[in-house]
Amino acid sequence: MTVGIQPRTITVPKRLLLGPGPSELDPEVARALSLPSLGHLDPAMVEIMQDIKRLLQYTFVTRNEATLAVSGTGTSAMETALANVIEPGDKVLVGIMGYFGDRLAQITAKLGGQVIRVEAEWGKAIDPDMIIARIKEVTPQVVCLVHAETSTGVVQPEIEHISSAAHEVGAVLVVDTVTSLGGQPVKVDDWGIDVCYSAGQKCIGAPSGLSPITFGELALDKINKRTTPVSSFYLDLNLLRNYWDSQQYHHTISAPLVYALHTALDKIQQEGLENRWKRHEINQRAFLAGVEALSLDLLAEKDHRLNTLITIKTTEDIAERTIRQELLNDYSIEVGGGIGPFQGKLLRIGLMGYGSRREFIIQLLAALESILRKHGRPVPEGCSVAAAMKVYETAL
Ligand SMILES: Cc1ncc(COP(=O)(O)O)c(C=O)c1O
Numbered sequence: 001m002t003v004g005i006q007p008r009t010i011t012v013p014k015r016l017l018l019g020p021g022p023s024e025l026d027p028e029v030a031r032a033l034s035l036p037s038l039g040h041l042d043p044a045m046v047e048i049m050q051d052i053k054r055l056l057q058y059t060f061v062t063r064n065e066a067t068l069a070v071s072g073t074g075t076s077a078m079e080t081a082l083a084n085v086i087e088p089g090d091k092v093l094v095g096i097m098g099y100f101g102d103r104l105a106q107i108t109a110k111l112g113g114q115v116i117r118v119e120a121e122w123g124k125a126i127d128p129d130m131i132i133a134r135i136k137e138v139t140p141q142v143v144c145l146v147h148a149e150t151s152t153g154v155v156q157p158e159i160e161h162i163s164s165a166a167h168e169v170g171a172v173l174v175v176d177t178v179t180s181l182g183g184q185p186v187k188v189d190d191w192g193i194d195v196c197y198s199a200g201q202k203c204i205g206a207p208s209g210l211s212p213i214t215f216g217e218l219a220l221d222k223i224n225k226r227t228t229p230v231s232s233f234y235l236d237l238n239l240l241r242n243y244w245d246s247q248q249y250h251h252t253i254s255a256p257l258v259y260a261l262h263t264a265l266d267k268i269q270q271e272g273l274e275n276r277w278k279r280h281e282i283n284q285r286a287f288l289a290g291v292e293a294l295s296l297d298l299l300a301e302k303d304h305r306l307n308t309l310i311t312i313k314t315t316e317d318i319a320e321r322t323i324r325q326e327l328l329n330d331y332s333i334e335v336g337g338g339i340g341p342f343q344g345k346l347l348r349i350g351l352m353g354y355g356s357r358r359e360f361i362i363q364l365l366a367a368l369e370s371i372l373r374k375h376g377r378p379v380p381e382g383c384s385v386a387a388a389m390k391v392y393e394t395a396l
Pocket residue numbers: 020021073074075076078100146148149150151176177178179199208
């Protein structure tokens with residue numbers, strides 16, 4: 001019997017990935033993917049994994065011993081965070097300002113937690129005072145927040161104040177940093193975050209499939225005092241730690257993904273976290289100057305804009321879909337579209353990790369400008385690139 005498919009070597013187009021993730025790979029990270037395979041308990045593999053743990057502590061700015069990478073995408077880290085700290089019946093206060101806050105609420109409900117939603121209109125940050133007031137009123141066991149909401153390009157401010165309020169009532173604070181870790185400030189210990197997770201494929205600059213996570217003492221204490229077992233085998237923190245720290249087989253980690261994550265984290269260490277945050281900040285400013293020159297409107301308000309993901313409102317005269325298709329077909333550039341209430345109304349541009357680079361920004365602005373002119377917008381020739389270059393000239 002045959003499946004009727006002719007043998008062939010697959011080819012994939014070369015894209016410039018400037019969407020909400022995955023982001024562009026550094027060529028060295030891409031090369032690491034093709035190193036020879038190793039067994040998941042090989043001493044050489046164990047050494048690389050121990051390095052990853054230390055590099056993750058550096059990237060999360062934490063001393064937490066319980067720091068590792070979950071085998072799976074960002075959602076698996078999200079589920080690991082919640083499945084370990086939430087017990088059925090726990091009151092879980094969830095901050096929701098977009099798609100991923102809502103996902104936190106959905107997972108909480110599946111785990112039997114009582115969801116208490118604190119919401120902001122999509123496109124706005126949640127008022128920290130409102131979260132703090134609700135924490136005092138509800139006295140939850142767990143508080144969950146998204147630091148960088150990828151669906152809207154909004155950053156949640158004042159995590160450290162929210163953390164103090166959570167700790168006053170004995171709650172564990174879980175924070176999603178999928179679109180911020182390695183791109184803009186995240187300081188787990190200083191901000192008092194008890195469980196923090198991310199994903200490989202955004203500002204870390206690795207492929208998707210290994211997702212960083214860290215647990216502090218308060219979270220570990222809650223896990224140790226559980227009266228019900230963790231419902232997942234694959235995501236049970238104690239089993240994962242036995243594998244990462246004591247080499248007890250739990251699952252077969254992907255060797256190429258381990259090499260790539262190591263290389264990507266090593267790049268972060270070489271660049272230095274502060275320099276990396278600064279690079280993302282300057283590139284965001286340059287891109288925004290170009291966007292402003294094109295007379296395009298942004299969704300997120302000035303004080304709550306991410307440096308790593310920019311959301312541009314589209315209008316009916318040129319459909320979002322048209323812009324994205326032309327960027328892809330004519331320039332081989334991928335950007336994201338809107339989701340949820342912003343479906344068809346938003347461009348989502350990721351300037352993350354290796355992708356946050358001057359030459360990519362200039363390329364994207366030039367392409368956007370030409371698409372807008374083609375569709376009749378009165379945009380002066382070269383205006384966006386010139387505006388971005390001005391930022392670079394003064395930023396140096
Ligand atoms: C803020 C946030 N949380 C969680 C996730 C889920 O990550 P993944 O798609 O890797 O499962 C994403 C993905 O974009 C995200 O942006």
